Amino acid sequence: MSAEDSEHQRQIKAVSEAFEQEFERFARLRAGDVTRLDAAPPAGAEALLRDLSDLRTRHTGRKSALTGLKKLIGRVSAEERAAFGQRVQHLEAEIVEKIDDAERALKESSAAARIERERIDVTLPGRRLRRGHMHPITLVWQRIEDIFVSMGYTVEDGPEIETDFYNFTALNIPAGHPARSPQDTFYTTDGCALRSQTSTVQIHAMQRRHPPLRVIAPGKVFRRDTPDATHNPMFFQVEGLLVDRGITLAHLKGTLTEFLRRMFGPDTRTRFRPSYFPFTEPSAEFDFSCFKCGGVGCRLCKGSGWIELGGSGMVHPNVLRAVDIDTEEFTGFAFGLGIDRMCALLYGLDDIRLLFENDVRFLKQFS
Amino acid sequence: MNISYNWLRELTDTALAPREVAERLTMVGLAVDTVHEAGDDFILEFDITSNRPDCLSHLGVARELSVIGRGRVRLPEAKFASEGSAEQLSAVEIREPVLCPRYAARIVRGVRVAPSPGWLADRLRAIGQRPISNVADITNYVMHEMGQPLHAFDFAKLAEQRIVVRRALKGERLKTLDGVVRELDEEMLMIADAVRPVALAGVMGGEETEATDATRDVLIESAYFNPTSVRRTARSLGLHTEASHRFERGVDFDGVLRAQARVVALICELAGGTATEDAIDVRAQVFESPPPVTLRLSRVKALTGLEVPSDEITRILDALGFILVATNGESESDTARASVNATRVNETATGDAESLAETATATGAPQSALSFTAPTWRVDIEREEDLVEEVARHFGYEKIVDELPAGNVSGGYRAGDARRRAARRALTASGFDEAISFGFIDAEHDGRFELLPDLKSAEGNNGEGDAGGASIDGAESLVSLSNPIIEGVTRMRPTLLPGLLDAVRHNFNQGTRDVRLFEVGRVFAGHAFSNEPSMDGSLPREREALALVLTGGATEEGIAGAARELDFRDLKGALEAVFDTVNLPAPEFVAARVKHLSEGQAALVSVGGRVVGTLGRFAEEVAPSYKFRQTVFVAEVDFSALLAVEELPMRYTPLARFPSVVRDISLLADRRVTFAEMRGVVNMLGLAESRGVELVDVYEGKGVPEGKRSVTLRVEYRSDERTLRDEEVNETHQRIVGALEAECGAQLRG
Numbered sequence A: 001m002s003a004e005d006s007e008h009q010r011q012i013k014a015v016s017e018a019f020e021q022e023f024e025r026f027a028r029l030r031a032g033d034v035t036r037l038d039a040a041p042p043a044g045a046e047a048l049l050r051d052l053s054d055l056r057t058r059h060t061g062r063k064s065a066l067t068g069l070k071k072l073i074g075r076v077s078a079e080e081r082a083a084f085g086q087r088v089q090h091l092e093a094e095i096v097e098k099i100d101d102a103e104r105a106l107k108e109s110s111a112a113a114r115i116e117r118e119r120i121d122v123t124l125p126g127r128r129l130r131r132g133h134m135h136p137i138t139l140v141w142q143r144i145e146d147i148f149v150s151m152g153y154t155v156e157d158g159p160e161i162e163t164d165f166y167n168f169t170a171l172n173i174p175a176g177h178p179a180r181s182p183q184d185t186f187y188t189t190d191g192c193a194l195r196s197q198t199s200t201v202q203i204h205a206m207q208r209r210h211p212p213l214r215v216i217a218p219g220k221v222f223r224r225d226t227p228d229a230t231h232n233p234m235f236f237q238v239e240g241l242l243v244d245r246g247i248t249l250a251h252l253k254g255t256l257t258e259f260l261r262r263m264f265g266p267d268t269r270t271r272f273r274p275s276y277f278p279f280t281e282p283s284a285e286f287d288f289s290c291f292k293c294g295g296v297g298c299r300l301c302k303g304s305g306w307i308e309l310g311g312s313g314m315v316h317p318n319v320l321r322a323v324d325i326d327t328e329e330f331t332g333f334a335f336g337l338g339i340d341r342m343c344a345l346l347y348g349l350d351d352i353r354l355l356f357e358n359d360v361r362f363l364k365q366f367s
Numbered sequence B: 001m002n003i004s005y006n007w008l009r010e011l012t013d014t015a016l017a018p019r020e021v022a023e024r025l026t027m028v029g030l031a032v033d034t035v036h037e038a039g040d041d042f043i044l045e046f047d048i049t050s051n052r053p054d055c056l057s058h059l060g061v062a063r064e065l066s067v068i069g070r071g072r073v074r075l076p077e078a079k080f081a082s083e084g085s086a087e088q089l090s091a092v093e094i095r096e097p098v099l100c101p102r103y104a105a106r107i108v109r110g111v112r113v114a115p116s117p118g119w120l121a122d123r124l125r126a127i128g129q130r131p132i133s134n135v136a137d138i139t140n141y142v143m144h145e146m147g148q149p150l151h152a153f154d155f156a157k158l159a160e161q162r163i164v165v166r167r168a169l170k171g172e173r174l175k176t177l178d179g180v181v182r183e184l185d186e187e188m189l190m191i192a193d194a195v196r197p198v199a200l201a202g203v204m205g206g207e208e209t210e211a212t213d214a215t216r217d218v219l220i221e222s223a224y225f226n227p228t229s230v231r232r233t234a235r236s237l238g239l240h241t242e243a244s245h246r247f248e249r250g251v252d253f254d255g256v257l258r259a260q261a262r263v264v265a266l267i268c269e270l271a272g273g274t275a276t277e278d279a280i281d282v283r284a285q286v287f288e289s290p291p292p293v294t295l296r297l298s299r300v301k302a303l304t305g306l307e308v309p310s311d312e313i314t315r316i317l318d319a320l321g322f323i324l325v326a327t328n329g330e331s332e333s334d335t336a337r338a339s340v341n342a343t344r345v346n347e348t349a350t351g352d353a354e355s356l357a358e359t360a361t362a363t364g365a366p367q368s369a370l371s372f373t374a375p376t377w378r379v380d381i382e383r384e385e386d387l388v389e390e391v392a393r394h395f396g397y398e399k400i401v402d403e404l405p406a407g408n409v410s411g412g413y414r415a416g417d418a419r420r421r422a423a424r425r426a427l428t429a430s431g432f433d434e435a436i437s438f439g440f441i442d443a444e445h446d447g448r449f450e451l452l453p454d455l456k457s458a459e460g461n462n463g464e465g466d467a468g469g470a471s472i473d474g475a476e477s478l479v480s481l482s483n484p485i486i487e488g489v490t491r492m493r494p495t496l497l498p499g500l501l502d503a504v505r506h507n508f509n510q511g512t513r514d515v516r517l518f519e520v521g522r523v524f525a526g527h528a529f530s531n532e533p534s535m536d537g538s539l540p541r542e543r544e545a546l547a548l549v550l551t552g553g554a555t556e557e558g559i560a561g562a563a564r565e566l567d568f569r570d571l572k573g574a575l576e577a578v579f580d581t582v583n584l585p586a587p588e589f590v591a592a593r594v595k596h597l598s599e600g601q602a603a604l605v606s607v608g609g610r611v612v613g614t615l616g617r618f619a620e621e622v623a624p625s626y627k628f629r630q631t632v633f634v635a636e637v638d639f640s641a642l643l644a645v646e647e648l649p650m651r652y653t654p655l656a657r658f659p660s661v662v663r664d665i666s667l668l669a670d671r672r673v674t675f676a677e678m679r680g681v682v683n684m685l686g687l688a689e690s691r692g693v694e695l696v697d698v699y700e701g702k703g704v705p706e707g708k709r710s711v712t713l714r715v716e717y718r719s720d721e722r723t724l725r726d727e728e729v730n731e732t733h734q735r736i737v738g739a740l741e742a743e744c745g746a747q748l749r750g
């Protein structure tokens, strides 16, 4: 080995050692060596990466000792040049590889650090303003309206305080009838009645327009009941009326069945029971097959499979005559059902007094 | 009403089991609520509709059951020993023929009043009646058997042994069987003897003349009392009895003697004694049997859709006790002819009863119309439709099919319903829950609240500034109930606010402090102050109002605690959202004095120059019941008025072609200089390039002198022709700042 050669060897060794010494703190880091990476504090990875980048500049940059060696290659004697060149290249490759490896490891570590830093708790509640809720009566009311409007009915309303004529006389409720007593009906000091059924709207509608007529009248009604779990002195009702040629109880039943199917499901069946209302003749109460048990019998339907819902019938000829409709040419049906009762059924309410207490804890259960 | 199954079996030959009986009777209109076992018997609990007093007895129920089972009703025989005429012993005088058209008295002498035999006591107990003594129990038993209330007087205790049916005299009293001394009035019908009342006619007997162990002779009363009169007496005394329940609805005018004979027979059998051969039967009024009702056979299908063969129609009506009196208007002298005709029609029927009947009408063929008289116990039969129902319910409502009417009418919502729904959505989106409160409120609220302009008198409210002077304090303009259900709650609400404030109080009491509620509902005022004539001159005025209440924190869904406390601007924002959603012109807000709102924290809201409501901080001092520990904000607007305002047309505005520049201005100004004034100053300059002023922030407190506040405004500058140069913007901006400083006494902050 020539002196020149050993000098070169020494120089290469010095460069290599200088590198190794500085690189030592990175030497533990190897690409893919996850356990080592875990040892590095995640936040530190980026600082290390910057240090490593400096180190690369110092040891492989233009002013580095390695570059100095590479410049030396041309000046080395011809016989030594190849070997020297090879060694320098070898050294360079080794340094670059080590740095690359460490850099790759650090980048992975840094990415992992960023992920950890930005990791979110996806179970934290979504950020949104508190939403309000429509009253359950409104929800049911709107559903009923939508169904009947789609069946060709016009929604109508009338005053909540009525004359004796609209609330009773025109509905064939004669003087002296118990429904008129101040025990049952609210009266104002002027002798008007708080409407005790929205059937009053039928009369207004029939006075305004001629048959054929299809009307529903949802609204507030009043009866002098002391509040308890199933009564309120104020409640909501939908009254339906259809007057046309050739209308029968079959049309009434078909209409109620159609409505109840859309409300409670396509398998719903309805049942008529003969009953009595002053403003219809013949009259029928209608029940529908229990939507909970499908008619087999359960607690909701008290084991009968049927749920009682409302009253109905063919419009009494006296009612039609009171609004000058020819009872030979036209017949009609009418029905009434309680919105509060539908609410109680649909939402499983066991005490309807809750409907008008306006307790926020109650109201926010409906949407 | 309780009905014993065994008792029914004695009257009919029904083979149906108790639950079947209940089911079948329910399906003909006699609703059975429950069936329960009672020893070797079953008790059926009925809910009989008010039109069917004839079914308020075992006999009445048996009649319906016999139609179902195609059987017969067996009436028990009334055989007993009798002697002498009742008229030799007593007398009956009816002074009120309208209130008591018929009164029959029969006497049984030599009875031994004692406990009833076991079977009788058991039977009464089974249907929930308390046995007393044989005589009293027998009258009770027969009422439950035949539906006719009866009464037994101790004959010896009747002054002059005679009956006078008269009204009570002023100041008269009667101690009734329940031991209560009743004050009588001159409207009440009494059974009296020669000197004093001895029973409340049709309601309850008197204690003094009750049959006791010492009684030897009894006078049995069986009568028909005017239903309205009995109802009135029972109601005014608050005394609802088994007897009044039946008389109020109408008993069988012709059944009076039959029931009496049955009682007499049972007394003779079980208590001994000898009955008079007859009764003193006074018919004070001729009771005309109602005219026959004609049923056109075609009407059955026309009203029910049911195809009922004509012989089935006649079978049902016959079994119910109806008597065919004419066919096609011809008197039915020969009943056989009717049945022949019925058979013939049935034979020719091809299944389409209606077309058959129509043909029959057209050609005058027999049997298209049958006229019937109703049995005397049926007080509910007046017209053809009643007969149709009789036929339909016994033919079977369950045979009615589902059919939809042919669609030839288009449906629709009420005017304004789309906007009503939109307003509700806007409010729920703003975090308000919908409330519904009672339509009546306590009279203690009279005069506490500023009412909506349209509920107040025509004078005053012209839509400007102070609304305080125009309100009506007196109750005379309010609508009041004459018979409230809750004491003191006598006013039909002229405002929704008390209802919402009650709700706030309720929620506070439940520990909920963040409450945002709205209600849409009618408010009322006396017709004397309406601006427009109402549909009916005598009706009060009704308006639909919208009210809001808000208190507590601006909470977020699912987060405990609130970011900040809600205030006036949250309320105003919710109201603005409503106006916006229902497509109305932007509302204007003007500070004002409002009766139920704190001074300096109240405003009137108007649209198109018309005042439609109020909003602000609720003044707790208004009502002792609303002393809340936290601030509550309320608003109320006339929703009817809002819905009457035409919707703004929706028109597109071209998007800006050139960029805009925004500049913020921070000003220190007196607290009383309003934002609206500052905006007004800018707008008054009429600078084409300034495109509007918006609020960035208001601040007062640390670093801001007392009585002042810092207001930061943002002005947008833009031209439609070109991009504005910086110098142009600066120049305009300087003019605006200068104007604000000069007009508002504001200082530019650094």
Ligand SMILES: [Zn+2]
Pocket: A290, A291, A292, A293, A294, A295, A296, A297, A298, A299, A300, A301, A302, A303, A305, A306
């Ligand atoms: Zn069920």
